[in-house]
Amino acid sequence: MATSVTLNKIVKAYGDIEVIHGIDLTIEPGEFTVFVGPSGCGKSTLLRMIAGLEPITGGDLVIDNQRMNDIPAAKRGIAMVFQSYALYPHMNVYQNLAFGLETARVPKAEIEARVTRAAEILQIVPLLKRKPKQLSGGQRQRVAIGRAIVREPKIFLFDEPLSNLDAELRVQMRVEIAKLHNDLGNTMIYVTHDQVEAMTMADKIVVLRAGVIEQAGAPLELYNNPKNLFVAGFIGSPKMNFLTATLESVDATSTRLKTAGDSVTLPRAVAGKGGDAVTFGVRPEHITITQGQGIKLADVKVDLVENLGGQTLLYTTTADGQTLTIVLEGQREAALGSSVTAYIDPARIHLFNAAGAAI
Numbered sequence: 001m002a003t004s005v006t007l008n009k010i011v012k013a014y015g016d017i018e019v020i021h022g023i024d025l026t027i028e029p030g031e032f033t034v035f036v037g038p039s040g041c042g043k044s045t046l047l048r049m050i051a052g053l054e055p056i057t058g059g060d061l062v063i064d065n066q067r068m069n070d071i072p073a074a075k076r077g078i079a080m081v082f083q084s085y086a087l088y089p090h091m092n093v094y095q096n097l098a099f100g101l102e103t104a105r106v107p108k109a110e111i112e113a114r115v116t117r118a119a120e121i122l123q124i125v126p127l128l129k130r131k132p133k134q135l136s137g138g139q140r141q142r143v144a145i146g147r148a149i150v151r152e153p154k155i156f157l158f159d160e161p162l163s164n165l166d167a168e169l170r171v172q173m174r175v176e177i178a179k180l181h182n183d184l185g186n187t188m189i190y191v192t193h194d195q196v197e198a199m200t201m202a203d204k205i206v207v208l209r210a211g212v213i214e215q216a217g218a219p220l221e222l223y224n225n226p227k228n229l230f231v232a233g234f235i236g237s238p239k240m241n242f243l244t245a246t247l248e249s250v251d252a253t254s255t256r257l258k259t260a261g262d263s264v265t266l267p268r269a270v271a272g273k274g275g276d277a278v279t280f281g282v283r284p285e286h287i288t289i290t291q292g293q294g295i296k297l298a299d300v301k302v303d304l305v306e307n308l309g310g311q312t313l314l315y316t317t318t319a320d321g322q323t324l325t326i327v328l329e330g331q332r333e334a335a336l337g338s339s340v341t342a343y344i345d346p347a348r349i350h351l352f353n354a355a356g357a358a359i
């Protein structure tokens, strides 16, 4: 019963300025897809075109085998939840939830059943008589989501719905929206600039930059195999370390390269040749300072230590002045200014060519 969404060469221009440059994407029925990318990359524009709130300049939007470009928003079977809750201040929660259905002339008994069910799902039954100003931010956002649920849409769209909430509530609502998706099984598209939200909630992440898709795939696929420097740096926290490096030799089963410290050998071939300047990428959590675990990358100087309790972050510099962040499990000590040796698992190294593509 769930619904598929297909974008074929979708383009958006405002006047002469093209902001979405031909997006191809298939969203499977029931999938939770997250659009993520920096501010201004086109996430909201793309979502609004799917919703029917923004005309599509070029390409085809197909929902369940029907071309939707010219179908009005109200007939697309879509409900959208915004960052601003946009609740009616003079109406109580029940009335806010019921209003859209009353306008659509849904019978009273049916309205009552749908509002009650949505309120139960969102655990806001005790709040039905309250006005929005008597609710916390998280409760208001729940009512906004409830307004989408009562419409029984085929597809839910969310545009940064948690951005106005404090950190703790964001984590809580993140879990609740994920549960909601599990319970309802609808196709959902969720926009955020927060890669942690994307990683934790998505079946499929779509990383956008400047109106194009940089990469789309399952969260761990993007984490393990980023296609380019942008995705490598965007997904993962703290960010992947990047060091300048030069390939020394490449053969069928191994690649030797020189970076900040000694030469390093990777157990695979790459698309490159000796002498090529490349970028060497390693995630902070894939570096240790324990001898015997992995191969030596470089001796580094400790500039700053952050003890998070469960983890220890070391901010370090290589002999040639490049920064290297290291995440160690547990509570570890390292004196500021001291020298430690960074070890890596060569199987977890990422290499990128001069154009920024993974090799």
Ligand code: ADP
Pocket: 014, 019, 037, 038, 039, 040, 041, 042, 043, 044, 045, 046
């Ligand atoms: P995001 O949601 O990823 O932050 P948007 O989709 O809002 O980005 O914007 C994408 C690009 O389109 C930006 O460069 C923005 O300035 C531009 N844009 C958005 N809306 C309009 C508009 N109504 N007129 C002109 N340009 C717009």
Ligand code: MG
Pocket: 043, 044, 045
């Ligand atoms: Mg936006």
